[in-house]
Amino acid sequence: MTISDRVLIAGAGPVGLVAAANLVRHGVPVTVLEGGPDLSTESRASTFHPPTLDMLADLGVVEPLIAQGLIAPKFQYRNRRDGLIAQFDFGAIADETRHPFRLQCEQSKLTRIIHDRLRADPNFEIAFSSPVRAVTQDRDSVTVTVERDGSSETQRYRWLIGADGARSDVRRSLGIEFDGFTWPDRYLVVSTPFDFYSAIPNLDPVSYLADPVRWHFLLQIPKLWRVMFRIAAEESDELALSPEFAQTLMAQVVPGIDSYEIAHTTLYRVHQRVAGAFRRGRAFLIGDAAHVNNPLGGMGMNGGIHDAINLTARLIEVWRGTRPETELDRFDLQRRLVTKEHVERQSIQNKRNLEAADNEFRDLLRRTAADPALTHDYLLKVSMIGSLRRAEQLG
Template sequence: MPYEERIAIIGAGPVGLTTALGLARRGVPCVVYEAGETIAREQRGAAFHPPTLEMLRSLGVESALMGMGLRIPVWQMRDRVDGVYAEFDLGLLADVTDFPFRYHLPQYYLSNVLLDELRRQPDVELRFGETLQSVETDGNSARLVLSTAAGQSETHAPWVVGADGARSTVRKTGGFTFDGFTWREKFLVTNVRGCLEDLGYTGTAYVSDPDAWAVVLKLYDESCDDLWRVAMPADPDTDDDALLTPENVQERLKEVLGTDKSFSLVYSGTYRVHQRVADTFVKGPILLAGDAAHINNPIGGFGLNGGVHDAFNLANRLADVWQGKAGPELLELYSRQRRTVALEVVQKNSIRNKNLMEERDPEVRRRNQKALRDISLDTEKSREYLMETSMISSIRRAEQVN
């Protein structure tokens, strides 16, 4: 049975590839296993917050990324009936970040940029078409069982990083728990062509309504200048075939966007949303990051960004351990720091955001909207709010955890 003298990373999404590049920049050898044959072109995360861009710059991929994408400095809070009640301008944070905007770029673009860079690294091996079946540990190393089209194989690695998403095999077979809950409704997600600026929307907008709330994002796409993503609630008791008929999707879009206009549909799909956090992100040589460690609803853009933050933190700490600059207890610090952020920031704020948008009590809804409007009109309060929503405060919070 072979023993890899390299760190094993399971999953070639943004989190796994960021971890690999972080290790490579420190001269640490690693091998990335990915079940798919190529990078998946999924309808997933598409908005990067300022600290994420700062981390990616430090990894040397800023120029490749910034040649694509959309800079969105201003985002809105809207009521479906009454329109905009608050706007926030990330330009207020220009003194604390070089990236005072949200950067909209579907995550597979980042994955491909990272992959191109990793292919130039001598200490990184990329193995596509290899699926992890299980991982276990004797406390000193990890045993991996993998399958390919040619059959099954086993290997050992001194460390294994589970960056294999919400259905993580590393987490499931590595002995972690994943407590939390599942939201009752489904999310109906669409990509549409059309100029929503004509309807008053900025590139990021959150539409509040008890039954027809929405998250609206302008997307970057190399073949389409006016591509937008609209995510909205869907009845969990209605079959997907009915939910996804073009007629139903068009009616839902008209309802949440407040228009009689029909849109050119590029994509429609549904998914269930969970709020869960693993009991720990470290069990001996088995480590978790990104969706494998914590998942949340997408309102606020915390999932993809939090996963990259995990990867950046983990890669640096794992490199220190690998190079003998620290003991394995440094990885427990990674777990404490990033799990604290997952619980105190990502879970709390994503749940708060969803509850705010779908509040049913008219008086509570008016009170909430007034509070946000007041914050938006006060420069200092806006700065504090933007520090939190941009995840800059979450990085500082992690650094406070010992």
């Protein structure tokens, strides 16, 4: 069986297509195999952090994404007793990034922008309804089993990038553990066109409300607000998904308003897991195939895009023969450790902060917001610039 020189990418989500875009931009041919019949229309992740926008600008796709999204230069924290606790402006790190703001835009917009940009390039090809189900490899190649039209076929490639999600068949076939845990509570996202600016003074597009029993946060995307609530372990899925329960939760957001137009609700379990390795031989894991975390702070998709850029920058040089294959070990070293040190740790802390019963978190936020140096350091951390710098330090 002939070995293809094209890099194979399993999965056409935002992470897989960013990897494809960076490879193609540097003349490396790519084949993307997507299990679904088309690009996903699910909203899912919708926050793009400043350094991620810088990366997307280098790929030439950030301007159309910004045109379809909503710029969020500020975010804030509140609680029920004190109201507004602290507000943070990404303008404080304008010296660190070309995009000192978060962009609120559904990930499905990015995948279509990239696909439309690449589709006519001879170095890019994509096949839908073609999931990668199994992987074997030897010293020179990776052999994948692809399910297509009810049957299986095998193909050989020099390199494989697994971007096929949290239930990754690539990861399973490679025998890589997905260590971590699942939170006992779940998250309910309620989407509504209600204008919260008219009801909550001094509101920002991203607003977290801390509460030890029922925290929530408001996230504005084009045409809708997403409101996320914690659902306790003892509250059943059936209860959580009932229209009456959603209205009861929403009634806690703005006193005096107890009836909302609800566009849709989504209930999901929340995991904190990191793969035991991000590289095994000629195969790699990026995005949700490599790590999953709770969505507070918007670090999941962004971390996956950072994986994609880190890996492909090295793979380009190896594919060209200008760097040895050992260069690829740095991807696993940097991205896996940074995921454990920063992304997992910070997302867990974000959840615990919102659930804190004492005033320690409130007072810390106030001190941070009042001190320009502390604000600068804090924004480097929550924007993920800090984690990228840490990766560079790892060699």
